[in-house]
Amino acid sequence: MxxxxxxxxxxxxxxxxxxxxxxxxxxxxxxxxxxxxxxxAIMLTFIIGVLTNTLIEIMIISVVAALLKRYSGGVHSSSPLRCLITGVIFSLFLAMMCKFGFSKISNTILGLVLVLSIVVSYFILYKKCPVPCANKLLKKESTRKKLRKNAFKLINIYTSIMIIFYLLNIYTGIVLFKIVTISILLGILLQIFSLTKVAELTIDSFELLYNILKI
Incomplete structure (x- = not known):
């Protein structure tokens, strides 16, 4: 059911x-x-995070992306279940990349990646936000403006938090601060990705797989 x-x-x-x-x-x-x-979604993400030893990464990525999606919109799967599964798959993939790959890069490279990613994210958000979907057509201009304003407020908060944790990582050398910084960034990028045409094609591919698996 x-x-x-x-x-x-x-x-x-x-x-x-x-x-x-x-x-x-x-x-x-x-x-x-x-x-x-x-x-x-929270329980499933939590359990998977514990089982894969990526709890911090996957929870931050999932929450950051979900909150930003609330205002910026984006591509959706054809059913809540498929949407849930797809979201967990993407979040887990990025969490694994963060834990076993991105967290090992130097602070200098991380700083450059942060600047570039933030600039690109703001640009795409400016060009696309908010993106309507079948259940949320966003025909009213007042609604669009409100969502757009809230989306930029939220990404401003995310950016401020990332900068703080990035600086804490530099001055303390505590790896956890770097992991939090990267996880927030990946959560933002995941949602920004969902605003693009490439995301639509990706979701269409998942839909074909779900149809084959009868999910």
Missing amino acids: GIEKISKIISSKMGERLNKNEEEVAVLNYGLFILIHTSI
Whole structure:
């Protein structure tokens, strides 16, 4: 049974008990769906992070990307389950790259990568944000402006945090600070990637695989 069906059953029963009208039940259903989907995503990501010894990396990457996606939009899979699986796959791949590859680069190279990545991220965000999807068409200009403004506020916060942790890493030599810096950056880049045409083609390829596997 899918998440959508579960949330619909629960919201319908709650609506009957609380004597809610159809519109109120729909709102309740949406809220329950988001809660259940988010809870499953967090638990699954946490478990995979523990099993692969990438807990810090995968949690930071997932949370950073998810929060930015809320405002910037981007490509989606055709179902919540597929979206969840795809998100975990990408986050795990980047977490593994962070732990066993990127965390070993020098601070000088990391600094250059940070500057280049931040510039590219701001540029793509400026050109693309917000990107609509089937469930969120974003026809109102006021809504688009609000989402765009919040997206830039959030990436400004991310950038500030990265700079702080990067400097802490330089002055203390504590590897954890470097890991946090890189993880935040990878989370940003993951979401920025989802705004591009390449991401659409990638998701289409995943969709073909899911169809074959009947997921």
